[in-house]
Amino acid sequence: MLHTLRGRLVVSCQAYPGEPLRDPDSMARIAESAVIGGAAAIRSQGLDDIRAIARRVTVPQIGLWKVGSDGVFITPTLEHALAVVDAGADVVAIDGTRRARPDGLTLEQTIRELKQRTDVLVMADAGSVDDAVAAEDAGADIVGTTLSGYTEERPRTSGPDLDLVHALSTRLTVPLFAEGRIHTPAEARAALDAGAYSVVVGTAITHPTSITSWFVDAIEREDARAADGRLPR
Numbered sequence: 001m002l003h004t005l006r007g008r009l010v011v012s013c014q015a016y017p018g019e020p021l022r023d024p025d026s027m028a029r030i031a032e033s034a035v036i037g038g039a040a041a042i043r044s045q046g047l048d049d050i051r052a053i054a055r056r057v058t059v060p061q062i063g064l065w066k067v068g069s070d071g072v073f074i075t076p077t078l079e080h081a082l083a084v085v086d087a088g089a090d091v092v093a094i095d096g097t098r099r100a101r102p103d104g105l106t107l108e109q110t111i112r113e114l115k116q117r118t119d120v121l122v123m124a125d126a127g128s129v130d131d132a133v134a135a136e137d138a139g140a141d142i143v144g145t146t147l148s149g150y151t152e153e154r155p156r157t158s159g160p161d162l163d164l165v166h167a168l169s170t171r172l173t174v175p176l177f178a179e180g181r182i183h184t185p186a187e188a189r190a191a192l193d194a195g196a197y198s199v200v201v202g203t204a205i206t207h208p209t210s211i212t213s214w215f216v217d218a219i220e221r222e223d224a225r226a227a228d229g230r231l232p233r
């Protein structure tokens, strides 16, 4: 299955707690729209969303289960990962950092158990070069740059962390998925050019609140007004 994702776009369809689109049917419709646009796979969050999306699209699904938003929160334990597999994900995305996990298992133990009990592929969401190398050693099938800028190890760049993608492209043997703050088609292309196997885009395609705010910021900021001679200060 992985070869179908080489050089392709994965679209992450997620809505956050309390948001209007936080509803499995809405996410499934967005996922289907992304597939019609050419997405090779969907990344999704939460068991109900994974089930709804699996009913609606036929492309592979990378599933995860977020628990909170601090520390180890992306599919933090083996039990969460097994539930994601049970919901219908083809790939389970789990925290792939070197931090302690809430269930006390190491990343290697978690992956080994998943492989013994299921035939799922494992995507390790890493935040640094050291995370990524350790995740590959631990048996991950895919390594993502998902957590770059969200742990202590690397600064949060305004766009994608292309330096990390570039550094990992020669270090890893498993497919490297560039993910995180890819906001334009040009940045997606740059991530592939930097050595990514696939590119994952979420917010810029599937989060209308953020996209709207980017436009609002651009047209309402004082300095934007000043820069445009047609508008009075």
Ligand SMILES: CC(=O)N[C@H](C=O)[C@@H](O)[C@H](O)[C@H](O)COP(=O)(O)O
Pocket: 012, 014, 064, 074, 146, 147, 150, 179, 180, 181, 182, 200, 201, 202, 203, 204
């Ligand atoms: C750090 C974290 O929680 N990342 C999450 C991982 O699933 C999602 O909230 C992101 O939307 C996803 O990684 C795609 O990234 P972006 O939305 O920047 O294209």
